[in-house]
């Protein structure tokens with residue numbers, strides 16, 4: 001991106017009709033961080049704060065055509081993937097990402113919704129590893145996803161570090177092991193760049209309103225990369241963004257409510273700060 005251009009980010013993900021996760025969370029986050037958002041839809045989900053009531057995937061052809069429409073006219077400065085659902089959609093996405101040479105790829109390896117509904121078919125995990133991970137700048141697994149990727153059980157800190165090393169060996173330049181699912185007073189994320197570990201942590205908030213935290217966090221990282229931040233800078237902003245979004249919850253719905261995508265920008269403007 002040159003300084004005169006608007007930063008553009010693309011999300012390749014599923015729709016959450018409830019608006020808290022998926023494409024909707026990604027586009028809201030891009031917008032809040034001052035980045036022009038584009039979207040390639042992989043599936044519609046019938047979903048609310050109570051759970052997932054239905055999953056309706058698009059064909060791989062429909063995904064490939066959307067990617068071509070972007071690639072033939074609009075070059076994203078950063079790209080993220082979320083719910084990809086099936087092996088053939090992953091193949092189409094990996095093929096088009098490689099074809100257009102898109103950089104700054106963030107993979108959120110979405111597998112299961114918080115209520116337990118599968119968002120990735122079991123037989124697609126191997127395709128995700130083989131076809132998509134080698135193109136990634138960053139992958140952001142939560143602990144259950146990291147367990148599926150590595151076949152390990154992740155209870156101890158040293159095992160989480162070993163899992164990060166193994167996922168790094170699958171191809172991404174960097175791995176962020178997210179700590180939302182771990183216990184303890186801190187929500188601690190671990191960034192591994194193939195050499196060293198960097199810890200990003202914040203006080204854990206006790207709330208039901210954590211629907212879409214992973215989507216929002218990886219979208220905020222993607223927005224930062226699109227604007228030309230370093231990886232560490234993008235993760236730092238994303239951590240502040242998700243912390244504010246969980247803290248200032250909206251009280252929407254009667255189940256696991258969405259996070260507050262306005263919160264980070266509101267706080268920045270109240271403090272007289274510029275957006276980073």
Ligand SMILES: Nc1ncnc2c1ncn2[C@@H]1O[C@H](COP(=O)(O)OP(=O)(O)OP(=O)(O)O)[C@@H](O)[C@H]1O
Pocket residue numbers: 021112113114141142143178179180181187188189202203204205206207210211212213214215216217239242243246
């Ligand atoms: N209760 C919490 N308090 C503070 N931070 C949290 C909390 N839960 C999650 N986070 C942070 O939110 C980000 C996303 O992590 P998480 O592990 O929840 O992702 P996820 O399980 O993929 O989310 P989802 O599947 O709902 O999209 C991480 O930075 C994590 O540390």
Ligand SMILES: Cc1ncc(CO)c(N)n1
Pocket residue numbers: 013014015016021022023045047082083110112113114119211212213214215
């Ligand atoms: C569409 C969609 N993508 C991702 C998630 C994971 O939070 C979800 N619940 N729904």
